Amino acid sequence: MGTWDIGHFDNDTAADFSGSLDDAAESERENIIRTTLIRVIETDEYLDSDEACKVLASAALIAAQCPGGTPITTAYAPDKPLPVFSADLRGLAVRALDRVVAADSELPELWDDTEHGPQWRQSVADLRSVLLT
Template structure:
């Protein structure tokens, strides 16, 4: 795992994902985020670390548009703007984060092996809290957006 810090974009996979968003037409970016989150949320078998890292980055972009969300200002995030995202992506982002934090998850295992697992997990849970507080997310009276 090519990582340099615990931030949501502080790894090669998330940085590459940001580049793919920049390369896509602006109108296609919400769909890319949705498909990335959906792929992870629906994974029942072993979750690959690259897919999980992309989902965490996608969830950070969704959370950035929530009340209380932090803007993505890192140089490793997308350079091009993310258009207004539909609120139902919040629930899907929560589901993807929940899946990332549940075994079997390679990303979870790698962070736990690194010794930085608790700090990384706390950052992901803070992101999840923003998404839930933003509404339309499981735990906030909304339904899961897996469909």
């Protein structure tokens, strides 16, 4: 995984995911995000970091539409407009984030091996907090 910073879009996987959202019809973008979240929630296997990165990008896009959410301004986010997401995506995003930081997930292991692990974990907790408001 090519990662250049701790932001939710600061890695190759999230940037590619943004590109796939841009390539999809506007009417399909919410479904892509929903499918991404559900796939991670329902997995019983060790969670690959690529899937976790897609969840973080999805959750950040959903949270950006919530009260207190941070607008997405990075060049690695989708360029094309996103729909106003259905309210139920917030709960799915929280559940998927919980799965991302679980013990059987690769991404927190990778971050915990760096000096930025605590900062990354806090960014996930902040995202989760916005989704719960």
